[in-house]
Amino acid sequence: MVGVFWAASEPVGAAVMGCTDVARPGVEWIRCFMNERTLVGADLEGATLQGTSLTRADLSGANLRDVDGRRTKFVSSTLIGTDLSGANLRDADFTSADLTNASFQDADLREARFFRANLTGANFTGANLDGADLWDANFSGATWTDGVTICAEGSIGQCK
Numbered sequence: 001m002v003g004v005f006w007a008a009s010e011p012v013g014a015a016v017m018g019c020t021d022v023a024r025p026g027v028e029w030i031r032c033f034m035n036e037r038t039l040v041g042a043d044l045e046g047a048t049l050q051g052t053s054l055t056r057a058d059l060s061g062a063n064l065r066d067v068d069g070r071r072t073k074f075v076s077s078t079l080i081g082t083d084l085s086g087a088n089l090r091d092a093d094f095t096s097a098d099l100t101n102a103s104f105q106d107a108d109l110r111e112a113r114f115f116r117a118n119l120t121g122a123n124f125t126g127a128n129l130d131g132a133d134l135w136d137a138n139f140s141g142a143t144w145t146d147g148v149t150i151c152a153e154g155s156i157g158q159c160k
Contacts, residue, residue: 025063134158 019032023042031051039054041061049069060080064087073093080098085105095115099122106126114137122139125147139155151159 018028018030019034021027021029023039023044025043025045026047027044028048029052030048032049033053034057035053035055037054037057039057039059039062042059043063044067045063045065047064047067049067049072051071052069053073053075054077055073055075056077057074058078059074059082060078062079062082064082064084066086067084067088069084069087069089069092071091072089074097075093076096077094078098079094079102081101082099083103084107085103087104087107089104089112090108091111092109093113094117095113096117097114098118099114100118101121102119103123104127105123107124107128109124109127109129109132111131111133112129113133115133115135117137119137119142120140122142124145125143127145129145134157136157139151139159140153142151142155142159143149144151144159149159154160
């Protein structure tokens with residue numbers, strides 16, 4: 001019975017240990033609670049953030065290129081000018097996040113939630129938004145997935 005307990009707890013311990021690692025390229029924060037963290041300008045390129053909660057965090061100007069952020073929660077976070085190019089953000093939650101001038105170039109955003117998010121001036125060139133929840137999101141001035149269309153002022157919930 002003791003062996004079963006150890007085997008079952010090993011992944012949890014591994015995840016908790018990674019959660020104390022310093023922000024750096026390739027860091028592995030899996031199922032971590034990083035709520036309200038200030039990570040302005042942080043370089044997290046290629047990091048694994050699966051299932052991590054970054055609710056109300058400030059990641060303005062951060063480098064999140066090529067991160068694995070599946071099921072990551074960025075609820076009410078500030079990601080102004082953040083580079084999320086090439087990121088796997090499938091099923092990520094950006095509800096009420098400020099993503100002004102963020103780059104999602106070639107990102108996988110399938111099933112992501114952008115409910116009431118501010119995406120003013122964001123770049124979605126080549127991004128996959130299949131099944132994404134765009135309800136009440138502001139796309140004013142955003143570059144759409146075709147890389148050509150610029151969303152009109154007042155584009156709420158869709159690019160017009």
